[in-house]
Amino acid sequence: MYIDFEETSKILKNAKDAVIITHQSPDGDCVGAGFGLKDILSELGIRSRVVCSDPFPKRYDFITSIGAGEEFEPQTIISVDVADTQLMGKYEKIYGDRVDLCIDHHVSNKNYAKKTLLNADAAAACEVIYDLAKYMGVNITRHCAMSLYTGMATDTGCFKYECTTARTHEIAAEMKRTYDINFAKINRCMFDVKSKGKMRLEARAVDLFEERLDGKLVILAVTQKMMKELGVEIEELEGLAPLTIQLETAEVGILIREKADGELKCSFRSADKVDVSEIAQTMGGGGHVKAAGCKMRGDIEYVKDCLTEAVRKALV
Amino acid sequence: MYIDFEETSKILKNAKDAVIITHQSPDGDCVGAGFGLKDILSELGIRSRVVCSDPFPKRYDFITSIGAGEEFEPQTIISVDVADTQLMGKYEKIYGDRVDLCIDHHVSNKNYAKKTLLNADAAAACEVIYDLAKYMGVNITRHCAMSLYTGMATDTGCFKYECTTARTHEIAAEMKRTYDINFAKINRCMFDVKSKGKMRLEARAVDLFEERLDGKLVILAVTQKMMKELGVEIEELEGLAPLTIQLETAEVGILIREKADGELKCSFRSADKVDVSEIAQTMGGGGHVKAAGCKMRGDIEYVKDCLTEAVRKALV
Numbered sequence: 043m044y045i046d047f048e049e050t051s052k053i054l055k056n057a058k059d060a061v062i063i064t065h066q067s068p069d070g071d072c073v074g075a076g077f078g079l080k081d082i083l084s085e086l087g088i089r090s091r092v093v094c095s096d097p098f099p100k101r102y103d104f105i106t107s108i109g110a111g112e113e114f115e116p117q118t119i120i121s122v123d124v125a126d127t128q129l130m131g132k133y134e135k136i137y138g139d140r141v142d143l144c145i146d147h148h149v150s151n152k153n154y155a156k157k158t159l160l161n162a163d164a165a166a167a168c169e170v171i172y173d174l175a176k177y178m179g180v181n182i183t184r185h186c187a188m189s190l191y192t193g194m195a196t197d198t199g200c201f202k203y204e205c206t207t208a209r210t211h212e213i214a215a216e217m218k219r220t221y222d223i224n225f226a227k228i229n230r231c232m233f234d235v236k237s238k239g240k241m242r243l244e245a246r247a248v249d250l251f252e253e254r255l256d257g258k259l260v261i262l263a264v265t266q267k268m269m270k271e272l273g274v275e276i277e278e279l280e281g282l283a284p285l286t287i288q289l290e291t292a293e294v295g296i297l298i299r300e301k302a303d304g305e306l307k308c309s310f311r312s313a314d315k316v317d318v319s320e321i322a323q324t325m326g327g328g329g330h331v332k333a334a335g336c337k338m339r340g341d342i343e344y345v346k347d348c349l350t351e352a353v354r355k356a357l358v
Numbered sequence: 359m360y361i362d363f364e365e366t367s368k369i370l371k372n373a374k375d376a377v378i379i380t381h382q383s384p385d386g387d388c389v390g391a392g393f394g395l396k397d398i399l400s401e402l403g404i405r406s407r408v409v410c411s412d413p414f415p416k417r418y419d420f421i422t423s424i425g426a427g428e429e430f431e432p433q434t435i436i437s438v439d440v441a442d443t444q445l446m447g448k449y450e451k452i453y454g455d456r457v458d459l460c461i462d463h464h465v466s467n468k469n470y471a472k473k474t475l476l477n478a479d480a481a482a483a484c485e486v487i488y489d490l491a492k493y494m495g496v497n498i499t500r501h502c503a504m505s506l507y508t509g510m511a512t513d514t515g516c517f518k519y520e521c522t523t524a525r526t527h528e529i530a531a532e533m534k535r536t537y538d539i540n541f542a543k544i545n546r547c548m549f550d551v552k553s554k555g556k557m558r559l560e561a562r563a564v565d566l567f568e569e570r571l572d573g574k575l576v577i578l579a580v581t582q583k584m585m586k587e588l589g590v591e592i593e594e595l596e597g598l599a600p601l602t603i604q605l606e607t608a609e610v611g612i613l614i615r616e617k618a619d620g621e622l623k624c625s626f627r628s629a630d631k632v633d634v635s636e637i638a639q640t641m642g643g644g645g646h647v648k649a650a651g652c653k654m655r656g657d658i659e660y661v662k663d664c665l666t667e668a669v670r671k672a673l674v
Binding site: 199200201202203204206207208209211212214215216218219224225226227229230233234235236237238241242244245246247248249284287288289290313314332 | 515516517518519520522523524525527528530531532534535540541542543545546549550551552553554557558560561562563564565600603604605606629630648
């Protein structure tokens with residue numbers, strides 16, 4: 043059931059010993075939303091714990107360093123930025139069928155929770171949480187603002203992508219006026235800082251580009267074998283997806299990462315016109331209009347051909 | 359003499375057959391400011407012509423396609439985003455000593471014009487011009503908004519750098535609410551789209567990095583010989599400067615480009631703490647706290663050592 047700010051605020055105020063579930067392969071938005079909401083619950087005097095099926099990447103240390111929260115038997119189950127219980131990883135079995143409240147911005151949200159606050163127009167779950175906190179009149183601490191800014195910045199490619207709304211910019215403006223936060227340092231850490239290994243990896247990506255459909259589709263497939271040769275972990279490949287649409291001709295880009303168990307993680311990016319969430323949904327995945335994903339199995343060349351066909355249809 | 363919005367608005371309203379001078383090696387801010395101001399003068403019924411010592415790069419076609427303006431004997435000389443008459447290139451001799459109005463945001467502005475509207479806190483000259491137009495109550499056309507947005511986006515690295523102010527975000531929000539503009543397409547064109555040659559060039563940059571001062575300084579020097587080998591023009595190297603501070607350890611990055619006449623164009627970037635405009639000024643250049651530049655001559659290795667010494671001092 044979809045609910046509004048008023049009903050969400052009632053649930054939060056009455057929450058007790060809350061667990062906040064973020065999605066696997068955590069990104070800036072779910073980390074920011076999870077810890078930002080934890081700060082808000084703290085302000086309400088409610089203890090909470092943020093959980094994630096995967097470890098939080100080191101670059102979010104400035105957010106996660108406050109600690110995920112102590113162990114307790116949760117009474118209120120909340121998920122943030124989680125469109126589907128499948129994305130909870132190992133927490134799906136434990137909490138998947140008893141989520142009290144989901145706060146999300148994915149148009150593909152499966153409406154799995156008892157109550158869902160969904161704003162599919164928001165650029166980030168963090169944007170929804172900021173507006174919720176403002177509605178509730180809860181104090182937004184500096185740490186909370188830093189966390190929420192991070193989610194808004196990362197989900198919009200630093201205000202670059204189409205999902206960026208007027209409201210996203212307004213919130214950033216409000217934060218800049220209110221808090222003494224080194225936003226540029228956060229941005230540098232999120233978007234620019236790289237190890238030499240990662241720079242080399244990105245440097246090689248262009249040579250691995252496979253252009254299809256007259257260059258309108260660019261596929262970058264990285265197999266386990268290639269990862270071993272390059273000496274990189276699959277997590278380090280996260281940032282390669284946007285590179286697939288940097289080529290002038292590219293309308294759609296697909297990054298395919300082969301997991302150790304042979305599963306193929308496909309990340310779609312759209313340059314301008316194509317709705318890649320539609321393509322991902324036909325493959326059992328989901329996401330946003332300009333950035334989506336799905337998981338596939340089978341021969342990688344066959345998968346590439348299937349995806350190419352799907353993109354060809356979408357380009358018509 | 360520094361003047362305010364009121365006096366600037368009087369000068370603009372009384373302008374006649376205006377020439378608008380932008381700086382050489384044009385970037386998004388001077389192109390956006392030049393053509394944005396041209397639109398504003400048009401609204402006031404005043405004809406104008408935008409001039410630049412170098413051709414406008416193709417990626418700004420969506421701004422410049424309205425035409426730079428017809429030939430006439432100018433009565434009012436205006437410069438935008440030009441901190442120093444030296445930056446006018448071939449127009450310095452013609453107009454350098456008789457600029458009626460300069461609109462700028464560079465803290466290093468030489469105050470060369472009869473009247474100067476300077477807001478060194480603004481992220482871009484385009485931001486100053488937007489606020490000026492609002493103050494004057496002039497209609498801001500869609501083309502004008504596109505032009506001014508482009509300048510704000512490019513000078514802030516798409517709202518990423520420290521120079522981004524609350525006001526920058528507010529203006530972006532106002533524009534998003536007011537105009538039907540594909541901002542994401544502009545951003546993609548400014549920041550992401552690359553030819554395969556440029557991608558390859560950037561890919562090679564990492565191998566050309568020279569780390570000094572325990573990696574706190576990264577120098578990327580591209581000589582004429584190297585450009586010939588890579589098959590690239592000096593203009594194509596413009597975007598390499600930000601790459602020099604992507605390395606985790608980098609506090610300062612310097613891109614050195616050797617021009618055909620042997621002059622060395624040095625572009626400085628600061629990751630966080632160092633004020634590179636100070637370093638550039640000691641070398642006869644100028645710019646912003648986080649992005650500055652200067653021109654030098656002499657043996658390239660000797661120049662590198664001089665710059666290293668200047669950075670070493672700044673890092674203390």
